[in-house]
Amino acid sequence: MPDKKFSNEEIARAATNVRKHILSLAIERGGCYLTQACSSAEIVTTLYMNILNIGPSLGNPDAQPFPGVPSAQNMDYPKGSLYNGEQTPDRDRLFVSCCHYASVIYCALAECGRISQAAIDKFNADGWNMEMIGAEHSPGFENTAGSLGQTVSIAAGTAHAYKLKGNAGKIYCMLSDGELEEGQDWECFQAAAYYHLDNFIVYADINHQQVEGWTKDVMNTEPLTDRMKAFGWEAVQINGHDIEALEQAAQTPHPGKPLMVLCDTDPAQGIPPLKSLVPKHFVRIPKDRREEFISFCEQM
């Protein structure tokens, strides 16, 4: 459990606020990764506000200037993981593979008080640490995840290290379904099962869309539950907008195996005017529909 208790009503309100915040960014800036906010708002807020056992943020609540790329001379820059609290053996960790969901992460951090609401003003602003696609200095990010397939292996390597050290904390990884077309994910899944990483839990946002369209039309990845089980994982399929189901999924027994939580989601969830635009990887609000989105945003 996180250090502060949140009710499911509070989580639901936070999820709506995340959608609202990102919709307002999309209106203000012409576009944003809005469908990902719609699909994953409950997943991310439930992770932060209920599932993850993490301590209070150690990060600066305000946006920070970009601290420079890592190098031998720059290893002590403020890490994005500071916002997930102190790393102690009994605490959990979260690795975000779908890093174009950065705005969702930032807004969720703001909802649970890990960054200020004002910090979001620096989202995607030149020279700041709140990039549109996060890297390891960005609030909430453990690593640099933009090349899909790598973060799940990095998270699994961390889970392996936790087991070797006898750490009780769990390693969570969040990804989205398009990424499951990458070969490296399946290399990782077979290795995570081989090393019996029962401290490793993946939440997959199955929003059925990717850049070129619906996932089933770009490259079918189903049946994912069967595939995961065939790879030696425990796998559950839930409604990714059902907060209670998201919480319960984390409690699924998975002795000796990693756990995959396949979260079935809708990329227009919570913003009905989006329905006619999906599938859409990056939403630009059509000029002739601006007023419609603005008035919807205001009543959210």
Next chain:
Amino acid sequence: MKIEVNTHSKNMIRLAKEHPEVVVMSADLGTSCEIKEFHEVFPDRYFSMGIAEQNMCSWAAGMAREGFRPFLHTFSVFLYRRILDQLEMSVAYPNLPVVFVGFVPGITTPGGVTHQSTNDVGVLRTVPNLAIFDIGDATEIEGVLDLAYSYNGPVFIRMLRKEVPRFFPADEPIRFNHARILSEGTDITLLSSSVCTEEALRATAALREKGVSIRHLHVSTLKPFTDPQVVEACQKAKYGVVTIENGTVIGGLGSAVADVMAEHGIGKKLVKVGLQDTYAHGASKMYLLKKYQMDAMTLIGAVENLMGKSFEISEKGLEEIRFEDFSAV
């Protein structure tokens, strides 16, 4: 010339005994990369990752973040050509202390083009934070793991295996970013790396008999490449500079030397011996060195051209100064 056997195997075990956080990861080529004994001595610190190099690389990044020191073992070619993105984004960008121990570098394998890491140096010299060490003999094998361990960031090693000659005194270990001066001279400056240093030693022995004065540097740190000895050696070469390397001449040692010469305004001719913008094929090292003109005779020809002289050195004469052929698969 003394031939040492399985030096890396012993050295890897030694390093792991000294540092409990050192672990070995293998992509199903452990037995071909001298870590069979490591597996026997430290079964709990040897991680079989299967034939899945991408996952191995990123997985190692996760372990390095937790304080482990992973040493990845497979053929050099699979540690850069196949997984360059993982090497860069999972390891090099965050500057993690992961060591890529790449075996059978360049044309030292008869395995053919898929097994030959012939452009690794050129590709990897463009990667920030990464250090590159190119091994030339058994003494360097003994020292390179300590260099890699003490380097603050990721390291790529072009490692030699099995029977490897010892050219350099055992009590003069490999030094970081510091070339080894094998001979002093003023006519020609010759810089060599990897197994080509053996070819260079044969050529310089023959040329010296003909009165040519050669400053010969063996270079084992290819990145960073800021050794002042290189600048000085290039400045003092009367006729020009020659490089010889175990891989393509584009981006490797020769290119690094060209950069240094240009940056220091050294207006001398430079001849780069190595693979001339080509892939190779599967055959023995000695055959490939000759076929692709990476051998001692080619070096001699380069020196003759620079000096405008012919030294009448025959291949037969050079045979007497041959040291060892690594032809095993």
